[in-house]
Amino acid sequence: MASLGELERAVMDLLWAGQEAATANTLRDQLARSSAAQGGAGHEGKELAVTTVLTVLSRLEKKGLVERERGTRPHRYQAVSSRADHTAELMHEVLGSAPDREAVLARFIGSVSEGEAATLRKLLGHL
Amino acid sequence: MASLGELERAVMDLLWAGQEAATANTLRDQLARSSAAQGGAGHEGKELAVTTVLTVLSRLEKKGLVERERGTRPHRYQAVSSRADHTAELMHEVLGSAPDREAVLARFIGSVSEGEAATLRKLLGHL
DNA sequence: TTAGAGTTCTACGAAGCGTAGAAAACTGCA
DNA sequence: TGCAGTTTTCTACGCTTCGTAGAACTCTAA
Numbered sequence: 001m002a003s004l005g006e007l008e009r010a011v012m013d014l015l016w017a018g019q020e021a022a023t024a025n026t027l028r029d030q031l032a033r034s035s036a037a038q039g040g041a042g043h044e045g046k047e048l049a050v051t052t053v054l055t056v057l058s059r060l061e062k063k064g065l066v067e068r069e070r071g072t073r074p075h076r077y078q079a080v081s082s083r084a085d086h087t088a089e090l091m092h093e094v095l096g097s098a099p100d101r102e103a104v105l106a107r108f109i110g111s112v113s114e115g116e117a118a119t120l121r122k123l124l125g126h127l
Numbered sequence: 128m129a130s131l132g133e134l135e136r137a138v139m140d141l142l143w144a145g146q147e148a149a150t151a152n153t154l155r156d157q158l159a160r161s162s163a164a165q166g167g168a169g170h171e172g173k174e175l176a177v178t179t180v181l182t183v184l185s186r187l188e189k190k191g192l193v194e195r196e197r198g199t200r201p202h203r204y205q206a207v208s209s210r211a212d213h214t215a216e217l218m219h220e221v222l223g224s225a226p227d228r229e230a231v232l233a234r235f236i237g238s239v240s241e242g243e244a245a246t247l248r249k250l251l252g253h254l
Numbered sequence: 255t256t257a258g259a260g261t262t263c264t265a266c267g268a269a270g271c272g273t274a275g276a277a278a279a280c281t282g283c284a
Numbered sequence: 285t286g287c288a289g290t291t292t293t294c295t296a297c298g299c300t301t302c303g304t305a306g307a308a309c310t311c312t313a314a
Contacts, residue, residue, distance in 0.1 A: 003130050003301095004302095005301075005302045005303070006302085006303080007302075007303060007304090008302075008303090023260090024260080024261085025259095025260085048303090048304080048305090049304070049305050049306085050260080050261095050305095051261085051262090051304085051305055051306075051307095052303070052304050052305060054260085054261065054262080055262095055302095055303085055304075055305080056302085056303080056304095058261095058262085059301090059302080073259085073260070073311070073312065074259080074260065074261095075260080075261080082230075083225060083227065083231075084225070084227050084230035084231045084233070084234050085234050087221060087222065087224075087225045087231045087234075088231050088232075088233075088234030088235040088237075088238070089234075090221045091218050091221050091222060091231070091235050092235065092238065094214060094217045094218050094221060095214065095218060098210060098211070098214045100210065100211050101243065102243070102246050103209075103211035104210075104211045104214045104215050104218070105215075105243060105246060105247060105250065106211070106215075106246075106250055107211050107212050107214075107215030107216075108215040108218050108219065109247065109250045109251060110215075110250075111215070111219060116228065116229070116232065117251055119229050119232060119233075120232060120236065120247065120251055121248075121251050123232065123233055123236045123237075124236060124244055124247055124248050124251065130270095131271095132270075132271045132272070133271085133272080134271075134272060134273090135271075135272095150291095151291080151292090152290095152291090175272090175273080175274090176273070176274050176275085177274095177290095177291080177292095178273085178274055178275075178291095178292085178293090179272070179273050179274060181291085181292065181293080182271095182272085182273080182274080182293095183271085183272080183273095185292095185293085186270090186271080200280070200281065200290085200291070200292095201290085201291065201292095202291080202292075
């Protein structure tokens with residue numbers, strides 16, 4: 001139950017980008033604008049119905065990715081965890097399902113850029 | 128197009144476990160046995176139809192995870208890459224979709240066991 | 255207390271997956 | 285060379301997820 005659809009991901013990207021909790025309406029507008037900004041190839045400036053956005057938000061809430069304040073009238077939605085946390089958790093999930101974790105890590109490290117390898121060294125040093 | 132269903136994963140696990148290429152029939156038998164070995168809770172010893180296994184294998188082939196020798200009559204199937212390679216690639220995929228790769232790596236490293244951290248240090252040294 | 259904004263309910267179509275029958279292709283043997 | 289058994293392909297159905305949104309319900313402000 002980890003993977004996201006295209007629209008779900010777009011919504012999460014907006015929630016992750018903005019620091020404030022957002023309403024469904026705000027998100028719908030942002031979605032229209034960001035997909036319009038894509039220009040020519042592929043996506044066009046779609047005006048989604050607000051109910052569509054709300055459905056997606058509910059699904060994301062059920063998946064535990066989004067939290068909503070029910071107190072305020074236009075409910076406000078925000079990501080439960082940062083994108084970095086979420087992504088890192090995903091990576092652990094992928095890794096976790098492997099019996100040969102060390103081998104996986106070896107392959108993973110093997111195909112990491114030099115800059116990132118340096119970053120990793122630094123991070124590991126600080127433990 | 129990366130995620131696998133339950134049966135697809137079970138088949139991949141068998142292909143990854145065995146070093147030899149396997150036929151659909153062999154796999155069906157192994158599936159029956161391994162799910163029977165699961166005992167009581169959950170799965171029971173399901174006898175799948177061979178066509179089911181073949182369908183799954185075709186889908187896995189289309190996804191690029193499995194390769195088949197068409198020359199021999201009972202076609203023989205094998206995993207394209209090792210489980211470790213595949214998993215590592217998946218991790219890169221997850222990481223790749225993030226704009227803040229370094230932050231993700233930081234979180235990832237932060238929640239790695241001490242033993243694995245040591246492994247990583249060793250691996251990074253060898254670059 | 256009511257109109258309008260917001261939310262929930264329900265639903266449909268497409269795609270992915272588990273499942274497998276029916277039909278086609280191939281092989282070895284008589 | 286033609287059949288019988290084995291193997292593969294074709295087709296399909298039901299279930300779930302996701303994009304999408306109308307319809308109906310629920311608030312809040314005036």
